[in-house]
Amino acid sequence: EDQVTQSPEALRLQEGESSSLNCSYTVSGLRGLFWYRQDPGKGPEFLFTLYSAGEEKEKERLKATLTKKESFLHITAPKPEDSATYLCAVQGGSTLGRLYFGRGTQLTVWP
Amino acid sequence: DAGVIQSPRHEVTEMGQEVTLRCKPISGHDYLFWYRQTMMRGLELLIYFNNNVPIDDSGMPEDRFSAKMPNASFSTLKIQPSEPRDSAVYFCASSPGMNTEAFFGQGTRLTVV
Numbered sequence: 001e002d003q004v005t006q007s008p009e010a011l012r013l014q015e016g017e018s019s020s021l022n023c024s025y026t027v028s029g030l031r032g033l034f035w036y037r038q039d040p041g042k043g044p045e046f047l048f049t050l051y052s053a054g055e056e057k058e059k060e061r062l063k064a065t066l067t068k069k070e071s072f073l074h075i076t077a078p079k080p081e082d083s084a085t086y087l088c089a090v091q092g093g094s095t096l097g098r099l100y101f102g103r104g105t106q107l108t109v110w111p
Numbered sequence: 112d113a114g115v116i117q118s119p120r121h122e123v124t125e126m127g128q129e130v131t132l133r134c135k136p137i138s139g140h141d142y143l144f145w146y147r148q149t150m151m152r153g154l155e156l157l158i159y160f161n162n163n164v165p166i167d168d169s170g171m172p173e174d175r176f177s178a179k180m181p182n183a184s185f186s187t188l189k190i191q192p193s194e195p196r197d198s199a200v201y202f203c204a205s206s207p208g209m210n211t212e213a214f215f216g217q218g219t220r221l222t223v224v
Binding site for chain 1: 115144153154155156159167202204209210211212213214215216217218
């Protein structure tokens, strides 16, 4: 049973070409939605937490938004250093504290 | 704080051997998580602790896997006996509270031959 689905699986952008990554979830009683960035050979690095529909968070070229069923990670004018796998995770359901991760979107930004 | 510290970074072992992975969480964090990451299944939660007590171990694949947290600053994940299908990257993470972000270590890449 998939509780977190990310799309697309892979995305290639030219430097400066803005786009969005999607994370849809089905967990009941959402307690939090988290975005992480993972570089090859490293652990996931925390980016944002969103708690309620309508909430938005920004950091440099990244902006995360949340609705009742999905979240978007908008990337504005990306640079090659933004290349990474972006992971979405949700916390909720019957088991307190458990995080359910999506499979991630592998982003490549070429110059 | 140096962040979550895991050791070793890489481990190569023969099938049937015992493997122990170690984790030092961020000081003051009450939650500790063990994850496994593979290409096929992505990031999977194996077990998590709250205040050193195991809360949910439903993700532990088999009895060959066990985890302990003897104190607030140390946890181990043990596989005995190890099998080739256990090959993966194992991550430890910690968080300060229930609905807060988790901070991950650099992972241990385990290869069982």
